[in-house]
Amino acid sequence: MLALLLLACGSEPEPEPPWTAPDEPGPYAAGVTSFQMTGAHEEAISVEVWYPAIQPENQDPSPYLEIPMAGTAYREATPVTADGPFPLIAFSHGSQGIRYQSITLTEHWASHGFVVVAPDHPGNTFLDPDQLDLALIADRRPGQVVDAVDALLARTADPADKLAGLTAGDDYLMTGHSFGAWTTLAVAGGQIDHAGMVIWCESNPDSRFCELTEEVLTVPGSPDPRATHALSMAPGGWYAFGDQGLDSVKPAMVWGGTMDEMTPYEEEIRPTYDGLSAPAELWTLADAGHFVFSDLCRVAPFISDECDDDGGYLDLPTGQDIVRTATTSWLRRMADVDARDQAWWDEAALTWPEATREAR
Numbered sequence: 001m002l003a004l005l006l007l008a009c010g011s012e013p014e015p016e017p018p019w020t021a022p023d024e025p026g027p028y029a030a031g032v033t034s035f036q037m038t039g040a041h042e043e044a045i046s047v048e049v050w051y052p053a054i055q056p057e058n059q060d061p062s063p064y065l066e067i068p069m070a071g072t073a074y075r076e077a078t079p080v081t082a083d084g085p086f087p088l089i090a091f092s093h094g095s096q097g098i099r100y101q102s103i104t105l106t107e108h109w110a111s112h113g114f115v116v117v118a119p120d121h122p123g124n125t126f127l128d129p130d131q132l133d134l135a136l137i138a139d140r141r142p143g144q145v146v147d148a149v150d151a152l153l154a155r156t157a158d159p160a161d162k163l164a165g166l167t168a169g170d171d172y173l174m175t176g177h178s179f180g181a182w183t184t185l186a187v188a189g190g191q192i193d194h195a196g197m198v199i200w201c202e203s204n205p206d207s208r209f210c211e212l213t214e215e216v217l218t219v220p221g222s223p224d225p226r227a228t229h230a231l232s233m234a235p236g237g238w239y240a241f242g243d244q245g246l247d248s249v250k251p252a253m254v255w256g257g258t259m260d261e262m263t264p265y266e267e268e269i270r271p272t273y274d275g276l277s278a279p280a281e282l283w284t285l286a287d288a289g290h291f292v293f294s295d296l297c298r299v300a301p302f303i304s305d306e307c308d309d310d311g312g313y314l315d316l317p318t319g320q321d322i323v324r325t326a327t328t329s330w331l332r333r334m335a336d337v338d339a340r341d342q343a344w345w346d347e348a349a350l351t352w353p354e355a356t357r358e359a360r
Contacts, residue, residue, distance in 0.1 A: 017083045017113070019340050021348075022328035023321075026111030028052035031077035033163070034065060037151045039144055043122045047148045048099045050110035051166055052086060053077035064100050066127060067299055071103040073110070076162075083113070085156075085168040087335040090145050090187070090227070091118040094178030094234075094294065095137075096129040102177060102294045104320050105327060112328055113337060115156075115167040119148035124179070126299065141183045142222045145174070149226070173331055174227040177293045178263060181235035182209070185272070188230035189223045189249040193242025200239040208263065209237030223248075229334045231255075231327060233293040236263035238272040246275035253281050253330050255323065257288025259306070259313055273358075281359035283326060285319055287312060288354075292319035314354055322355050 018027030031053030039045050048064075050073060062075035089109055093101045099118040100106070106116045121141050123132030153169040155161045176184035186192070201210035230252040238246065254276070256269030263269055265284070273282040289306030291297050297307035297316060306313040329350070332341040350357075 016340075017338070019338055020112070021344055022112065022332065022341075023325040025072070026052075026108065026113060028080055028111050028113065029055040029077060030071075030073040030107040030110040031079055032062065032073040032075050032107075032110075035151070035155075037119075037147065039122070039140070039147055041140060043140075045122060045144060045148065046099060046120045047151065048106075048118045049152060049163070050106050050114075050116040051163065052080040052083070052110055052113055052115075054080060064103075067098070067100075069100075069103075069295070069298055071107045071295075073103065073107045079163060079166055081165055084166050086113050086115050086166055087331075087337060088149070088152075088167040088169050088172035089114050089116045089331065090149050090172050090174050091116055092141065092145055092174075092176035092180030092183040092187075093118065093121065093125070094176075094180050094296075095124055096126055097177065097180070097294065097296060098126040101126070101296050101299075104295050105175075105293070105324055108324050108328060109331065112332060114331065114335075115152075115163075117148050117152045119144050121179075121183075126296075138179075138182075141179070142186045142224075145183060145187050146222070146224050149224075169226075171226045171228045173229040173231065173334060174224075175231040175233070175327075175331075177233045178236065178290065181232040181263075182237045182240070184230050184232045185235065185241065185246060185249055185252075186222065187224050188227040188252070190241045191223070191245040191248060192240055193245045196242030196245075197240050204239075207239070207267070209240060229253075229331075231331065232272065233323070234260055234263050234269065234290050235272045236268040238268065238275050241275065243275070246272070247277045250277055251279040251334060252276050253283070253327070255283045255285070255293060255327075257285045257290065257292055257314070257319075259287050260290045261304075262290040278360045281330075281357060284356045284358075285314060285322065286354050286356070287314040288319045289313050292316055293323055318354060322352050326350060326355070
C-alpha cells in the first residue's frame with residue numbers, strides 16, 4: 001500500500017508557472033539593474049538589464065539614472081529564480097535614443113518572464129548625439145549588442161552574481177527600434193551587400209541610410225547565430241542588405257506607422273518586409289509616427305508633432321498598447337515558453353481597427 005501511495009505522489013504533475021495574458025501586466029514585477037562594460041574598441045558602454053523580480057514592499061518604481069523618467073521597474077529588486085531560466089531578449093535603441101528609451105516594452109517583457117539586455121551605442125545616444133561618424137556607429141552597433149549579451153551571460157553563469165541562473169542564453173530574440181531595427185536585422189542574420197548599396201544609393205542619394213559613408217560599405221556584416229528571431233520596429237536602410245541579404249533573417253516581425261517621417265513607410269518599412277523570406281509578418285499602424293515604439297516623447301516632447309495630441313497622429317497610448325500586446329504575444333510564442341500563449345493567440349485574434357497584420 002505504501003509503495004502505491006508513493007507512486008501516486010510521484011506521478012503528480014508539476015505546477016504550471018504563473019501566466020497572464022499579453023495585454024495585461026505579467027505575473028512578475030520588473031526588476032532593473034545597470035552595469036558598465038568596455039567594448040571591443042575600448043569604448044565605455046552602459047548596459048541596462050530588466051528581469052522577472054519579486055514585488056518589493058512599500059517601494060515605488062525606480063527612476064532611470066541619467067534621465068528623470070520612471071516606469072514600472074524596481075531597481076535592484078530580488079530576481080525570481082524558481083521559475084527560471086528565462087528566455088533572453090536583446091534590444092538596440094534608435095539613433096540618438098538611449099538604452100531605456102522603450103521601457104513601455106522592455107519592462108512589460110520582463111514582467112512576462114523575459115530577461116532583456118540593452119546597451120547604449122556610444123556616440124549615438126540622447127546624451128552624446130553624433131559624437132562619432134555615422135559609418136563608424138553603424139559598423140560598431142551589432143558588435144556592441146553581441147558584447148552586451150556575452151557580458152550578461154558571464155554574469156548569469158557566475159553562481160556568486162545576483163543574476164545567476166536567470167537566463168541560459170543558448171539563443172536570444174533580437175529587437176530594436178529605428179537604427180536599432182536596422183541593427184536587429186544585421187545581428188539576426190542579415191548579410192550586408194556593399195556593392196549593391198553603393199549602386200542603389202547613387203540613384204537614391206536622399207535616402208536616410210545613404211548618409212553612411214563608403215567606409216561602412218567595406219565592413220563585413222556580423223550576424224550572431226544565437227540571435228534566432230528579429231523584431232524590427234520602424235526599420236530603415238533595407239538596401240544595405242541588397243536583394244537577398246535579408247533572406248536569412250527569420251522568423252521576423254516588422255512594424256511600421258503610415259505617418260512615419262523618419263523612416264517613411266513605403267520607402268523604408270514595407271521594402272524591409274518585402275525583402276524577408278517566410279516566416280515573416282508585417283504590422284502596420286494607421287496614422288502612427290516614428291516614436292510610438294518608444295517613450296522618447298516623455299523625455300523630449302519637442303522631437304516630433306506626434307508627441308502632441310494634434311496633427312492627426314494615432315494617439316501614443318493606443319499605439320503603444322497595441323505594440324506592447326502584440327510583441328509580447330509574438331515573443332512568447334517564438335520562445336515557445338508556454339502552451340497557453342498559443343491558445344490565447346488563437347482565441348484572441350487581435351483585431352484592432354488601427355492595426356493591419358500581413359504574414360507569410
